[in-house]
Amino acid sequence: MTTLSPYDSMSPVTQAAYRAKAAAADLAPLPRAIKDDALLAIADALEVRTAEIVEANAEDVARARENGTSEAIVDRLTLTPERVRAIASDVRDVAGLPDPVGEVVRGSTLPNGIDLRQVRVPLGVVGIIYEARPNVTVDAAALCLKSGNAVLLRGSSSAHASNRALVRVIRDAVGGAGLPADAVQLVPGESRESVRELMRARGLVDVLIPRGGASLIRTVVTESTVPVIETGTGNCHVYVDAQADLDTAVEILINSKAHRVSVCNAAETLLVHQDIAAEFLPRALDALAEAGVTVHADERVLAYAADSKATVVEATPEDWETEYLSHDIAAAVVDSLDRAVEHIRLWTSGHTEAIVTTSQQAARRFTQLVDSTTVAVNASTRFTDGGQFGFGAEIGISTQKLHARGPMGLPELTSTKYIVTGDGHVRR
Amino acid sequence: MTTLSPYDSMSPVTQAAYRAKAAAADLAPLPRAIKDDALLAIADALEVRTAEIVEANAEDVARARENGTSEAIVDRLTLTPERVRAIASDVRDVAGLPDPVGEVVRGSTLPNGIDLRQVRVPLGVVGIIYEARPNVTVDAAALCLKSGNAVLLRGSSSAHASNRALVRVIRDAVGGAGLPADAVQLVPGESRESVRELMRARGLVDVLIPRGGASLIRTVVTESTVPVIETGTGNCHVYVDAQADLDTAVEILINSKAHRVSVCNAAETLLVHQDIAAEFLPRALDALAEAGVTVHADERVLAYAADSKATVVEATPEDWETEYLSHDIAAAVVDSLDRAVEHIRLWTSGHTEAIVTTSQQAARRFTQLVDSTTVAVNASTRFTDGGQFGFGAEIGISTQKLHARGPMGLPELTSTKYIVTGDGHVRR
Structure with missing residues (x-):
């Protein structure tokens, strides 16, 4: 008799989401120093393995040119050793930012003597759906890790080779630093169906942030049962x-x-x-x-x-x-x-x-x-x-009113929980 | 030739949502004193017109008994003069709470001399979908008005006569205080289709808060394109x-x-x-x-x-x-x-x-x-x-991580906007 793992009946996207949720539970209580060490390890690895990244990126660039992509978009897609160094430097900057997790947002002693504290906690699992900018892969992973979140990355298929190489390097570094590698995952599969599964993974994925053109954002907003933060369109x-x-x-x-x-x-x-x-x-x-x-x-x-x-x-x-x-x-x-x-x-x-x-x-x-x-x-x-507002980094600009509005920094990647401490207090 | 208003081709629910949006724009800049006067006028009107409210409620109660509703639920539905007085007193308590609108959440002078302020603003139009508790009609209206929001109320059909009477009294008081009566509206129609329209009114309704049993909440979460705050279920x-x-x-x-x-x-x-x-x-x-x-x-x-x-x-x-x-x-x-x-x-x-x-x-x-x-x-x-946490009032308890988590008071009914003030500053 073979033993079936409960994972076996799940789609690859659902499996990835479950693994992300487990990783998020491990990340949430980690103190800043451990997360920062992992970020510095990522920055180092990006520099050490630049050749591997640039080589993978060359595949994407060649395919884009074959398909007659405009030079402006090819330029956005292209990674040079200088650009990889700049991306690594951005990751080091994120390591230098304050950790939002654990911040006491408000706190007081209630009239009955109970101590009440509202504390920042990670959101959990953040899904990012984005277009052909491989630097977003690293930026989003760094900001999510710093704020104690696991991230599911769904980039454009036109940057697939670049994103695979970048995520391989990031996961190796994260694992090497003793954190769960599944904190950073590419969403498996390149079909539209895999995006749809991600949008329906309510209970596993805590928030979806689409970054890109108006039609991508409209699709995610309309079809997702996972809460969405709408970004970007600016008239x-x-x-x-x-x-x-x-x-x-x-x-x-x-x-x-x-x-x-x-x-x-x-x-x-x-x-x-x-x-x-x-x-x-x-x-x-x-x-x-x-x-x-x-x-x-x-x-x-x-x-x-x-x-x-x-x-x-x-x-x-x-x-x-x-x-x-x-x-x-x-x-x-x-x-x-x-x-x-x-x-x-x-x-x-x-x-x-x-x-x-x-x-x-x-x-x-x-x-x-x-x-x-x-x-x-x-x-x-x-x-x-x-950056201009002094947040040090940005995961996007929310144009909706719920949760976050305007440029989103690290605190916008958190939720809060209340901690109620008594001495055996009961309600009368 | 007859002139068609653009409203004529809209469904009653969409019309109500447009009127709510217009009312919300009028409410947003109002200072606290004007909103508090309207709340006190509502409280007075509830007391003066108690007989009208109790009479309408008696219809709902009689119908509930005919339908064999359990006495526990009939009790929740029932309004007595004492209960109406208690509801009016709650409205006066809301008037006494601080106004969250205008609070500067953070502010600083940026290195280039620009003054940056993040200020609380109303959400806009809040939709509440709830079950057979007529007091929620008044509570929700009071909390939304206080926080500068227009509200679309969708109660249970079993409390329809009570809700109509309460909203009539509230609207008269709001209009009498010089505020737009359309700041408080019942969602027209009793069909499921009218709820569905409310859930699809993205761009008109800023947030939906379902209050009630698990199946109601699941439906709203799954079918709504308007952002939802999930409330209530407590295991x-x-x-x-x-x-x-x-x-x-x-x-x-x-x-x-x-x-x-x-x-x-x-x-x-x-x-x-x-x-x-x-x-x-x-x-x-x-x-x-x-x-x-x-x-x-x-x-x-x-x-x-x-x-x-x-x-x-x-x-x-x-x-x-x-x-x-x-x-x-x-x-x-x-x-x-x-x-x-x-x-x-x-x-x-x-x-x-x-x-x-x-x-x-x-x-x-x-x-x-x-x-x-x-x-x-x-x-x-x-x-x-x-109430226990000292928020003075509660619109529900959010069990989701986005926007609000735990008991929601007045600040949770707001968003923020950034105000950037310069002396002709441009980006270099």
């Missing part, structure tokens, strides 16, 4: 108020739009108060032209376009909801600050909105009424970022 | 360690199990260390017998049953996962603290687990390894409660 607005310093307004507009166009905190729509439009728009349109930005303009902005160097096209309603991620911006003139807020509330993805104003009253009203992860006053939308 | 454990004061252990066991059996923080399983079983179990079984509790015992507990007054039946594997909510308890002897932890990790719903011990080392290990919303040391499981 960010810059609103130039009636009272605004024109130089500041131009500088913030150009920085928000053109500093880096492919990122979620880049501006996608400009709104201008009608009282400042005649002064501001000619300068803004010229500056956007210089930055190589095409303006998708409403009728009132179009009126200023003829005399400018700008490339201007007429806006359609879709422009107001588009995250271009390119050298394009939608632009409209609004009657008032409140109309700007209404426009934003109607069309925003809730990421970041900036106001440029010299009026304290306008700044206050805008920050009160706009309900996005981040509201910037006289600052570029580009500051919405874990 | 709580009391573990008596090798070193424990026997009087304390018996007192905590009996209080955890029998103080009130129908609640989620009542104990459902007793685990006893083998080294103390011979001393403790005879006393425990007699005490359970006196409290009228039937013991579902494993083999090792059964060995002590013959000489006791206890009603004992043999446990089946289902007993380990059952939330009895009755005068029943499962009981087992374990070889060690670590075996107790393993048992708990395997079977718990993650609500509350208590250890009774005189050993500091055991207390520390148990609180580190057990991963439930609340771990109690030498205290009854019955303390896991917003």
Whole structure:
């Protein structure tokens, strides 16, 4: 008679999730020093085994080129020895960050003498679904380990060889440091069915974080029974108020739009108060032209376009909801600050909105009424970022309201539990 | 030609959700004083219009009796003038609690001079799906209003007349206080389809909180695309360690199990260390017998049953996962603290687990390894409660790890946003 393990009847994805859950239970009580040692071992191993990683990555890059992938995406996919060193250095930075686990979030002695403490604990098993950036594999593993979580990584099939090599190196280092290697796993299988299983592994996986394009995120949000943290989509607005310093307004507009166009905190729509439009728009349109930005303009902005160097096209309603991620911006003139807020509330993805104003009253009203992860006053939308906010690292930018909102650092990868300590206390 | 409003093509549930979203935008920036005035107006109106409420409730009660509903459930459903007064008094208590909105959760000046503040904001629109307790209608409305949220209430059809009367009174009071009456709405329609629409209203409803039995909660968790906070199910454990004061252990066991059996923080399983079983179990079984509790015992507990007054039946594997909510308890002897932890990790719903011990080392290990919303040391499981924890009020007890865990007070009904203030700061 052969003995069947209960694992034998499970799919590979479910098996991986069970192993992750067991690893998470081992990780949760570990003190910081042990986790940091494992992170430093990972960084060392990445450097020692760079050749193996770069070689595996070359397979992915060759296949991408064969498939006619754009050079921009090939560049994101490519790992060089320098880039591997930079990734290793990021892992060392994570080791240097404070450990969120064990932090007492609140605590008090209750009137009956019971001591109550709310303490940070790891979430447990974190699933990350992401696109073709192999550095995410290492970043996510490092942040999850530091916060005491096991991680299930589901990268793009176009980076499969790179991810396999990176996870092999990470697991060897984690195991060598005496931690369970199953704390870091690639989700087995490359089919859509294996993603679906991951999304249905409620009770095994504690949270799923999709990182990537809008359609990936929509699929995960709709189909997952595991709780999801929605990330990323950024239809960010810059609103130039009636009272605004024109130089500041131009500088913030150009920085928000053109500093880096492919990122979620880049501006996608400009709104201008009608009282400042005649002064501001000619300068803004010229500056956007210089930055190589095409303006998708409403009728009132179009009126200023003829005399400018700008490339201007007429806006359609879709422009107001588009995250271009390119050298394009939608632009409209609004009657008032409140109309700007209404426009934003109607069309925003809730990421970041900036106001440029010299009026304290306008700044206050805008920050009160706009309900996005981040509201910037006289600052570029580009500051919405874990690194810029001083979090030291970022697992993504949540655009939802539950659990975490805005840039997510290590504390956002934790939950809490209450510890109630008495001397035989019972309820009367 | 007749003009069609965009609302005309929507279902009644979607219309209600849109109106709630608009009301939420109006509520969000309101200062505490205005919200408190509305709450006090609700409390007054409940008292002035008690007769109307009690009369409507009588319809529900009569129908419940006709349908042969158990007297325990009829009692939960029944509103008397005294109970309405108590509900009004609870609303006044909520008005007296601090307003979580506007609290600066963290703030700092970044190295570049930008001021960063993370501020509490309302969630927006909160949906509550609950069973036949009309007091939840008022409690939930009061807590949501206080925290600046609009609420969509979906009660049991068996309390429909009561809920309609209560919501009519609340809406009149809210409107009379100058706030949008649509901040408090009953979900229209009594069909299952209307619940399904509520669960699919992602983008309009920000969070759903199901309060009720396990099957209701499972349905909402599985079918909802709106983020859900799972509440309530409590398969709580009391573990008596090798070193424990026997009087304390018996007192905590009996209080955890029998103080009130129908609640989620009542104990459902007793685990006893083998080294103390011979001393403790005879006393425990007699005490359970006196409290009228039937013991579902494993083999090792059964060995002590013959000489006791206890009603004992043999446990089946289902007993380990059952939330009895009755005068029943499962009981087992374990070889060690670590075996107790393993048992708990395997079977718990993650609500509350208590250890009774005189050993500091055991207390520390148990609180580190057990991963439930609340771990109690030498205290009854019955303390896991917003009121007991000093939160002043409770919208439910979350048994999930995301967003909120354990008793949820007003801060758990909020999200945050970041406010970034510069002097024309741009990223270099």
